[in-house]
Every structure is written in structure tokens, then in C-alpha cells.
Amino acid sequence: MNQDSTAWSPEERHRYARHLSLPEVGLEGQAKLRAASVLIIGVGGLGSPVAMYLAAAGVGRLGIVDPDRVEYSNLQRQVIHSSDRVGCPKVESATESITRINPFTAVTAIDAALTSDNAMEIASDYDIVIDGTDNFATRYLVNDVCVLLNKPNCYGSIFRFEGQASVFGHSGGPCYRCLYPQPPAPGTVPNCAEGGVLGVLPGLVGTIQATEAIKLILGIGDSLSGRLLLIDAADMQFRQMKIRRNPDCPVCGDSPTITAPIDYDQFCGVSSAQADNDQQSPWDIEPAELQRLLSEQTEFILIDVREPHEYAICNLGGTLIPLAELADRHRELPADKPLVVHCKLGLRSAKATRQLRELGYKDVRNLRGGIDAWSVQIDQTIPRY
Numbered sequence: 001m002n003q004d005s006t007a008w009s010p011e012e013r014h015r016y017a018r019h020l021s022l023p024e025v026g027l028e029g030q031a032k033l034r035a036a037s038v039l040i041i042g043v044g045g046l047g048s049p050v051a052m053y054l055a056a057a058g059v060g061r062l063g064i065v066d067p068d069r070v071e072y073s074n075l076q077r078q079v080i081h082s083s084d085r086v087g088c089p090k091v092e093s094a095t096e097s098i099t100r101i102n103p104f105t106a107v108t109a110i111d112a113a114l115t116s117d118n119a120m121e122i123a124s125d126y127d128i129v130i131d132g133t134d135n136f137a138t139r140y141l142v143n144d145v146c147v148l149l150n151k152p153n154c155y156g157s158i159f160r161f162e163g164q165a166s167v168f169g170h171s172g173g174p175c176y177r178c179l180y181p182q183p184p185a186p187g188t189v190p191n192c193a194e195g196g197v198l199g200v201l202p203g204l205v206g207t208i209q210a211t212e213a214i215k216l217i218l219g220i221g222d223s224l225s226g227r228l229l230l231i232d233a234a235d236m237q238f239r240q241m242k243i244r245r246n247p248d249c250p251v252c253g254d255s256p257t258i259t260a261p262i263d264y265d266q267f268c269g270v271s272s273a274q275a276d277n278d279q280q281s282p283w284d285i286e287p288a289e290l291q292r293l294l295s296e297q298t299e300f301i302l303i304d305v306r307e308p309h310e311y312a313i314c315n316l317g318g319t320l321i322p323l324a325e326l327a328d329r330h331r332e333l334p335a336d337k338p339l340v341v342h343c344k345l346g347l348r349s350a351k352a353t354r355q356l357r358e359l360g361y362k363d364v365r366n367l368r369g370g371i372d373a374w375s376v377q378i379d380q381t382i383p384r385y
């Protein structure tokens, strides 16, 4: 404990009054909270409620790490940020909010990504780590670092209406790798940007992560270590699954083979997927070239393979045939005219382009980077979503 636990200002006593009257917390517990330090990786959907509640609860020192800037599309769920902070570094915006909530909480803001090179050094300075990130490479990194440093990892993840939470690497309990030894194949699990997410869901999951951290600090209750909580917000069902430590786990098992952070992009196949993505296909068309075709009134058919609800957000006026319907509806398309296919980011339309070529359409091209690239490079009035 880095402070005299009996020295409390009148303001602090007043601020924490409802904790002080709770026998499980009291002055002793509040002193534990004040002496504690928690590292929050990512101040997005999950990290927002985590940081706000830990600050409000009186955790003495918070570290926040995130390389991102606040965007309008974040504000539907990332409640630590506000409209006037769009464009600001997320850690800067979060620091302001935390300090406004509780000036007794010290904040270390790191405006950078947690990587294999910096993670051990950053995490070693904290008692507990909270994973508020949205990608598999970082989840495995956070997991391994926590196991290697023997720090509990309060984990949460969200997708659409569903969430998960657990505590990994705590007093002999399992780790994330014990539960998921292998990452999913790249591109098989859509992220929130592609799949969408109910705005309130990270509030639900993030507050569970914050609750687990507070319980660990206070040494009360039964933590989620060894249990995976599965939340379905649509039906409001909470289920749990027992998870056990895997003695063959490469990081927390009996004979670990991972003794330092590895290359997580490579482990998750991100680097090769990125390389494939970066590699220009001979069937690609750049936004500028499509713009030229449109302005020269060249005869071609523009096809949008997104979903109707995406088309309603913004469109380039193309014919809407969602990718899943293409096999049935391709006959609507003329076989003798050039086709340009697009979607949001260029991945679904790359599949559609392949599919149409296999079906015998000879002149089919894919808008590289999708309507998102069009919005950035050609027409900023088209909203990015």
C-alpha cells in the first residue's frame, strides 16, 4: 500500500460514503482500491465503462492504452468520449473524462498500440489488466503477457447482441489459450464495423469486467476465473460454461513453450491476410477509374452486393443484389455488358467477382476498398459507416 490507509480527506470520505458503509468494502477495502493499479487495453466500447466505473470506485491508478482517435461512429457506445472530442486521441479524451469523474485517480495515458515489444514493460507496472480490445491478435498478446507476468486478465468481448466475460490467468485458473487454443481463420469472424453491435452491450460486458477487477482488488466474492459467462442481450439470457486449465497449454500449461510475447499477427494469420488484401487483383478497379467511367458515361452495370440496410445508409446508385442472393439472381444481369461490383470494404465484392466470373461473366471488376474507399478518395458526402 503506497499511502497511509487511515489518511482520508473529508472529500474522499464523502465521495466513497456508500462504499464505506458496505461491510465488504469499508475503509479497509477503499484503501485497497486506492492502492490498486489497473491497466485498461483499449478505451473503446468495453474500455469506456471499465475506466469510468473504476475511476468512480476510487481505484488509485489507471493506465489506458489505445492508438485510436475518436470517431462519430464510436459515440453510440463509447460513452467515455463525446461529440466535442471527435478527432482527439481516445486516451486524451478518456483522461479528461476520468479526471472529471474522480480527480483522486491518477491516469497514465499511452497513445499507442500495445504490441509484443512494449506489452511486458507496460503491463508489469500494474496489478490487474483489463482487455477491452476488439481483435484476436491483441487478445492473445494480452493473455500471454498476463500469464507470463502472473497478472489477472479481466476479459470481455462483444458481437452484435452477444457478449462473453471471464477472468484468465488468476490463481492457477485457465487462460484464454486454454479456452481458445487456436484463433479463428482470418476473415471468418466479422468485427463490429462489419457486423454491427448493440450500443448498450459493451456497457453490460464492460461493467462485468470492472466488477471482476474490483472484486479481485477487494478479495471478495467468487471471480469468473474458470467460468466463461455467455450473454445474449436479445433474449436476455446469461449462461455460463466451466473452463479448465489445459495442462498442455503452450503458455500456462505444465511445460510452457511460450516464454515471451510472439508475433501475434502471424499467429492469427493477420499478416498473410493483409498481404493478400494488399495484393492488387487483376480484376480490381480503383475508385478514380470508376469515377472516370461514370463521368464518361461508359456503359456498364454497377452492382452493390451489400445488404438492404447498408444500401439504405448510403449507395452509389447501383443494382442491389446481396452476396447471398447472387447465385439465384445473377440471371438478372446482362452477360454481354461490363460489370463493376462493390460492397463496403471490397471483400464481399471480391467473392462476388470470382463467383460471377465462374458463372461465365467475362468482364467483371471489383471496386477496390469498396464504398468506404470511394467515400475517402472521391466523395466525402457519402457517409462512412
Ligand SMILES: Nc1ncnc2c1ncn2[C@@H]1O[C@H](COP(=O)(O)OP(=O)(O)OP(=O)(O)O)[C@@H](O)[C@H]1O
Binding pocket: 041, 042, 043, 044, 045, 046, 065, 066, 067, 068, 073, 074, 078, 090, 112, 113, 114, 115, 132, 133, 134, 135, 138, 191, 192, 193
Ligand atoms: N493492440 C491494441 N492496443 C491498444 N488498443 C487497441 C489495440 N487493439 C485494439 N485496440 C483498441 O480497442 C478499442 C476497441 O473498441 P471498439 O471495439 O469499441 O471499437 P473501435 O475500433 O473504436 O470501433 P469500430 O470497430 O466500430 O471502428 C479501440 O479503441 C481500439 O483502438
Ligand SMILES: [Zn+2]
Binding pocket: 174, 175, 176, 177, 178, 179, 245, 246, 249, 250, 251, 252, 253
Ligand atoms: Zn492456458
